Amino acid sequence: MKAKDLHERTVEDLKELEKTLSKDLFDARFRNFTNRLDNTASLRTSRREIARIKTVLALKSKGSAPATQKSPVMAEEKPVPKAAASKPAKKAAAAPAEKPSKPAAKKTTKKTEKKA
Numbered sequence: 001m002k003a004k005d006l007h008e009r010t011v012e013d014l015k016e017l018e019k020t021l022s023k024d025l026f027d028a029r030f031r032n033f034t035n036r037l038d039n040t041a042s043l044r045t046s047r048r049e050i051a052r053i054k055t056v057l058a059l060k061s062k063g064s065a066p067a068t069q070k071s072p073v074m075a076e077e078k079p080v081p082k083a084a085a086s087k088p089a090k091k092a093a094a095a096p097a098e099k100p101s102k103p104a105a106k107k108t109t110k111k112t113e114k115k116a
């Protein structure tokens with residue numbers, strides 16, 4: 001299932017679809033454990049479909065535009081020249097900070113009592 005198709009669905013429909021896919025994934029895991037699952041790739045595809053649904057639900061709850069649409073700001077930006085993009089920015093050389101000297105460690109001795 002494509003993300004574009006998921007954006008067209010309602011929130012209630014997406015929640016119901018997520019619930020059914022989660023149950024199917026749970027059952028598939030048990031079938032895999034008992035060596036009764038023929039297509040183990042279905043575990044991965046199920047996980048990814050659930051993740052897609054959760055992403056669309058999160059976008060809808062935020063009220064933001066779907067990720068498939070391009071924002072008008074991105075279309076107006078000019079590309080950065082290749083030479084300028086490849087050079088790293090120069091950092092100002094900072095003076096090395098002096099480390100505070102450690103106070104002399106106190107020598108502790110373990111006193112043992114001698115038994116006679």
